Amino acid sequence: MSNRGISITRVVAVLGTFANRRERFGSGYLVGGRLVLTAGHCIRDKATGESAIGVRVVRASDGATATPNLDKMVAASEVDVAAIPLTDAPWEPDLQRPVFARVDRSHSGILRDCEAIGYALFQRDPDQRTRHTAELHGTIYQTDESEIGRLLMREPQVRPGHSTISDKEAIIFACGGKGDPPSSRGPWGGLSGALVFHSGNAIGVVVEHHPRQGDSAVQLVGFDRIAAAAAEPATHRVSEALGLPAVETLIWASAEPVNPLDGLVELSVNGDLPHVSDLNPYRLGATPSAYGNRESYGLRDPYVPRSHNSVDDRLKDAVVPGQMVLLIGPSKAGKTRTAFEAIRDRWPHAYLLAPVPGAWSSLAGHPRLQNTSDPILIWLDDLQRYLTVTDPLNPSLLMRLTRRPGPTIVLATLRQEARNLLSRDTGELTRDTRLLLDEATQIGMGRTSDDSVEQAAAQCIYPSEDLSTAGLAEQLAGAPKLLADYNDSLYADPLRYLVVRVSIDWVRVGIPRPVPEPDLIMLAMEALASEHPYIDGANKQAHKAVIKMRTPSEGSGRAAALITHWISDRTRGYRPFGYLTAADDGQNGNARPIPTEFWYEALKRADSRDAFAMSVAAYQRENIPVAISAAKKAAAESANARFNLGFLLETKLDPPDLREARRWYEQAAAADHIGAKFNLGNLLADTWDPPDLPGARRWYERAADAG
Numbered sequence: 001m002s003n004r005g006i007s008i009t010r011v012v013a014v015l016g017t018f019a020n021r022r023e024r025f026g027s028g029y030l031v032g033g034r035l036v037l038t039a040g041h042c043i044r045d046k047a048t049g050e051s052a053i054g055v056r057v058v059r060a061s062d063g064a065t066a067t068p069n070l071d072k073m074v075a076a077s078e079v080d081v082a083a084i085p086l087t088d089a090p091w092e093p094d095l096q097r098p099v100f101a102r103v104d105r106s107h108s109g110i111l112r113d114c115e116a117i118g119y120a121l122f123q124r125d126p127d128q129r130t131r132h133t134a135e136l137h138g139t140i141y142q143t144d145e146s147e148i149g150r151l152l153m154r155e156p157q158v159r160p161g162h163s164t165i166s167d168k169e170a171i172i173f174a175c176g177g178k179g180d181p182p183s184s185r186g187p188w189g190g191l192s193g194a195l196v197f198h199s200g201n202a203i204g205v206v207v208e209h210h211p212r213q214g215d216s217a218v219q220l221v222g223f224d225r226i227a228a229a230a231a232e233p234a235t236h237r238v239s240e241a242l243g244l245p246a247v248e249t250l251i252w253a254s255a256e257p258v259n260p261l262d263g264l265v266e267l268s269v270n271g272d273l274p275h276v277s278d279l280n281p282y283r284l285g286a287t288p289s290a291y292g293n294r295e296s297y298g299l300r301d302p303y304v305p306r307s308h309n310s311v312d313d314r315l316k317d318a319v320v321p322g323q324m325v326l327l328i329g330p331s332k333a334g335k336t337r338t339a340f341e342a343i344r345d346r347w348p349h350a351y352l353l354a355p356v357p358g359a360w361s362s363l364a365g366h367p368r369l370q371n372t373s374d375p376i377l378i379w380l381d382d383l384q385r386y387l388t389v390t391d392p393l394n395p396s397l398l399m400r401l402t403r404r405p406g407p408t409i410v411l412a413t414l415r416q417e418a419r420n421l422l423s424r425d426t427g428e429l430t431r432d433t434r435l436l437l438d439e440a441t442q443i444g445m446g447r448t449s450d451d452s453v454e455q456a457a458a459q460c461i462y463p464s465e466d467l468s469t470a471g472l473a474e475q476l477a478g479a480p481k482l483l484a485d486y487n488d489s490l491y492a493d494p495l496r497y498l499v500v501r502v503s504i505d506w507v508r509v510g511i512p513r514p515v516p517e518p519d520l521i522m523l524a525m526e527a528l529a530s531e532h533p534y535i536d537g538a539n540k541q542a543h544k545a546v547i548k549m550r551t552p553s554e555g556s557g558r559a560a561a562l563i564t565h566w567i568s569d570r571t572r573g574y575r576p577f578g579y580l581t582a583a584d585d586g587q588n589g590n591a592r593p594i595p596t597e598f599w600y601e602a603l604k605r606a607d608s609r610d611a612f613a614m615s616v617a618a619y620q621r622e623n624i625p626v627a628i629s630a631a632k633k634a635a636a637e638s639a640n641a642r643f644n645l646g647f648l649l650e651t652k653l654d655p656p657d658l659r660e661a662r663r664w665y666e667q668a669a670a671a672d673h674i675g676a677k678f679n680l681g682n683l684l685a686d687t688w689d690p691p692d693l694p695g696a697r698r699w700y701e702r703a704a705d706a707g
Contacts, residue, residue, distance in 0.1 A: 006197060010095065011060040011117045011133060012036055014084070014193055016043045016052035025131070027118030027206070028057065028084070029195035031242060033093040036068075036084040038193030039207045040075035043082050051075070055084060060117070060133050064090045076235040079221050080207045082193075083241040097243060101201035102224035102250040105146040109255030110365065111198045114138050114153050116206060118194030122187040131190065138216075140198070141367040142255055151204050151220040152213065153196060154370060156403065188218055196220055198253050212373070216405070224250055261368055264359040273351035273368065276377060281340040284354065285381040287332065288558045289476035291462070303341050304458045304472055306334070308451035311443060315342040318441045321375075321407035324398060326383065326440040328419050331582035333447045334473035335413040336381055343377055347409060350375040357512055358389040358609070364400045373406035380412035382578075384422060387433050388510055388616045390609055390638050394432040395439065412440070415578070417585045421620055430620065447471030477559050478552070479579040485553065486561055486580055494532050496545045498524040500561045503576040504584050505594050509602050510617025511610045514565040514573030519605050520546060526601065550574065599626040606630070608637040615644060624652045635664065639671035646676065650683060658687060669702070677703035 010030040017023050026042035036057055043052040055073065057066040066089035075082040103111065120134040136155045144152040188209040196204050204220030227247035230239040244250075262268050267283065280297035282288050292301025306312045318325045319342055329335050343350070351374055355363055363369065369376060378401065380386055386393045402408045414422075422430070423437050448454040449471040458472035459465070465472070470480045489497040502523045506515040515523075521542045528537040550562040559577055567573040584592045599618065603626070606614055615630035628648050634641035642664045650661035662683060668676035677699050685696035 006115055006117050006135075008117065008133070009059065009061040009091070011194075012066075013056075013058045013060065013119050013131065014038045014042045015056040015058070017054035017056075018045060018050055018052055024052070025119065025190050026192045027190065027194040029193075030059075030091075030095055031097055031195075031202075033091060033095040034086040034089060035241060036066075036086065037195060037205065037242065038082050038084060039205060040077055040080040040082045041207070042193050043073060043084065044075035044077065046077075046080075049077070057084065057086065057089075059091070066090070074234055074237045074241070076226075076229075076232065076238045078229050078232045078235050079226050079238075081205050081221055081226060081235075081238055083238045085241070098195070098197070098202040099200070100223040100242070100244055100250060101198070101203050101253045102227075102247065103140070103142055103151060103203055103222055103253050104255065105143060107142065108258035108367075109142040110258055110367070111140040111142065111203070111253055111255050112365070114140050114196050114198045114203070116153075116191075116194040116196045118191040118206065120187065120191045121189040124190070134191070136191075136194075138218075139365065139370065140203075140220075141258065141371055144367070144371060145219060149222070149225045150207075151196075151222050152371075153206075153218055153220060154213075154405070155216040155218075156370065156400070191218060201251065201253060203253050213405075258367060259362045261366065264356055264363050264366065266354040266356055267352065273353055273376070275348070276343050276350050276352050277348040279340075279352060281337045284336060284340055284352075284379060286336040286340070287473075287477040289478075290558070291476065293558070302461050303337065304334075304448060304454065304461055306338050306445060306448075306454065307457075308446065308454050309444070311338065311445045312342065314443050315339070316346050318443065319343060319346050319377075319409050319411055321409055322402050324410040324412060324436070324440040326437065326442045327411070327413045327445060328416055328442055329413075329445040330447060330587055331415050331579045332474045332477050332479045333445060333471060335445065337473070338445065339381075339411055339413055343379075343409070343411060347375060347377050350377040350407075350409065352377050352379050354379045354381070355386065357385045358391045360386075360391050360393055360397050364397050369401065369404050369408075371405075375407045375409070376404070378408065378410045380410065382418075383412040383414040384418045385512060387422060387436070388613045389512060390612045390634070390640060392432070393436065395435050398436065415582055415587070416444075417582055417587050417591075421585075424620065430616070447474060449474075474579070477579070479559070479577070481553070482559060482561055482577055483580060483583055486583075493545070494535060495524065495528055495537060495542055496549055498527045498531075499542065499545045500549050500576060500580065501584075502527065502598075503562055503574050504581050505598050506602060507576060507581055508585065508594055508617070508621075509599055510613040510615075511602060511606060512613055513610065514567060514575050516567060517546065517572045517574065520574055523598070523601060527595075527598075530597070546574070594621070596623075599623060600629075603630055603633065606633065608634045608641075612638050612641050612644075615641065619644075619648070619652075624648065627652075635667075639668045639673045639676075642668035642671070643673050643676045643679070646679065650679075650687065656687075658683065662688075669699070672706065674703055674706045677706060 012028040014026045014028040015023060024042055026039055028036040028038035031037045043055055055068045057068055066086045069085040069087045073084045116136045117133050119131050123132040123134045138153040138155040140151055140153045191206050194206045195202055204222040206218050207221050208219040224247050226239055227244045230236045261271055267274055282294045282297060327335050327339050353376055422433050448458045459467050465475050467475055474480055486500055499520060502520055503515055525537045525542050528535060550560050550564050552558055552560045561577050562574045565573045611630045611633035615627045618627035618630060631641050631645040635645055646661045646664035649657045665676045665680045681696045681700035684692040
């Protein structure tokens with residue numbers, strides 16, 4: 001195969017005629033000008049061992065036929081491959097043999113874009129009684145089916161419908177499943193015998209399709225298996241006809257490594273995903289209280305049904321495969337608990353996948369998802385975390401995830417003020433986020449205190465709690481007390497106030513990781529010196545303030561204003577209690593502005609990933625100078641950041657800096673960013689002075705070629 005792909009001139013149909021006029025239809029490949037490689041069962045019946053009494057070979061490109069040498073053709077039942085010599089054919093006798101390669105079955109790895117062309121039954125036109133070729137581009141995970149020596153290829157884009165062929169039609173479309181005729185009538189019947197390539201090298205021959213492995217999965221016999229079984233006489237004859245070298249001298253097909261699942265998800269059990277039934281809401285992000293935690297869920301913390309606006313019923317009805325459900329509400333309204341109770345009721349047997357933010361590209365193609373038909377629930381608590389990273393969730397990735405072989409349910413939660421921020425029409429830069437939100441099934445919920453019926457039910461179930469001024473989830477978490485302490489400390493203890501405010505603004509400027517304790521203390525002391533120069537801000541006092549705010553206080557449940565996280569070098573890092581962030585973002589009134597100097601101080605401490613997220617956050621909050629500065633810092637390692645920078649310089653500066661915008665678009669386009677190619681076309685055609693129409697045309701063509 002050339003670098004341009006499989007030549008249709010070397011793809012053939014193989015039609016074997018058996019006794020009683022039975023016929024079997026399969027695919028084949030011209031490995032030489034006078035030799036066809038196909039599946040063994042295309043010319044020999046698996047069950048009876050009966051050989052075809054006649055064989056037709058028809059070239060796909062022009063319908064030209066060749067004359068097989070029936071006396072010399074051989075089918076190797078051991079590996080289910082066959083070689084058909086040709087005595088005559090209306091094409092050149094000497095064709096370059098393909099390079100045969102083997103796959104490493106001892107280690108995990110991914111072979112992407114494995115190619116084949118064959119006569120799958122779903123390409124048969126029943127009205128015209130004609131058969132058309134199907135071009136496939138699939139993925140192989142190296143260790144799949146290694147126990148039986150097969151390769152398993154899945155074609156993620158092709159989803160054939162049900163195909164039928166009547167008993168009166170005397171053709172069996174060869175697909176090779178046990179029992180042959182029933183399975184050969186499936187949509188992949190007829191593909192057996194197709195030669196599969198990876199990176200220009202031939203790696204195997206299609207022989208079977210098993211519906212249990214997914215509606216787009218086919219099994220291959222690899223050439224290492226054929227070479228290894230050459231001691232069997234028929235297999236030896238096939239191997240000799242192909243010119244296969246010894247198995248140990250076959251070249252290796254190059255593969256990408258498979259990332260361990262543990263590094264891609266936030267929850268795992270022995271390297272695999274946990275079942276929903278084995279989890280509880282506290283492990284998934286719900287705030288523990290005096291009534292329940294990770295160890296005691298279900299003992300003293302009964303769930304209060306969310307009857308207002310039929311939230312529970314709507315949520316249970318909505319969590320179905322193939323779509324994203326988004327539960328929106330105020331901070332500490334009980335979103336996580338409500339979402340968990342819905343999936344525990346509807347999908348207890350599903351595996352739960354809680355992604356690490358920024359791991360989407362690795363997860364979308366991971367064999368645990370794409371190679372199984374298990375029901376999987378993708379859990380996205382606080383959706384905002386997954387939308388502002390360098391590898392964000394977007395509609396195309398979501399579609400890829402939900403089109404895996406098994407049922408896939410996507411359930412997300414989002415604070416109301418975050419939803420308002422994310423959904424603002426801020427132009428092209430956040431278009432994918434808005435589209436993702438618009439396409440989701442959105443269900444709004446409030447605090448129990450927003451509805452008298454829910455609040456009465458909560459009071460009945462938790463009679464000792466004072467619910468006169470707060471909803472149940474707020475009260476159990478101690479959120480009102482924490483917010484009151486935070487607000488009071490503004491004047492009572494400014495240093496305590498500032499260590500919390502710094503942690504809140506660290507989140508609000510978009511940095512996804514916890515703020516390290518040294519940075520937290522330094523930023524708080526700088527703010528103290530600026531805003532309260534008369535107060536002595538000794539480092540020791542700041543450290544005491546951090547200890548005070550990370551320790552749960554009496555009357556605040558088990559939560560603290562600062563949530564402690566250990567970071568890689570065993571230094572403590574901190575995130576703020578989410579209720580406080582929501583309050584400063586305007587959940588209970590006007591939003592508190594983020595000090596301008598804090599943006600730049602945080603940017604000094606940001607790595608490239610932090611800077612990318614900061615650029616998006618600054619853009620959403622209409623701080624264009626910071627958005628540009630942060631995008632520049634992220635641009636060295638991110639094509640998305642280069643595109644964003646070009647967009648900001650072209651559309652958000654007054655006057656625009658078109659030359660710099662063009663330079664950054666071109667750098668993003670060089671990294672194959674499709675949007676940058678398209679925007680370059682627009683820039684050169686509509687904004688450049690004078691317009692560069694030939695240049696615009698070139699970029700439009702490149703964008704079109706990229707899809």
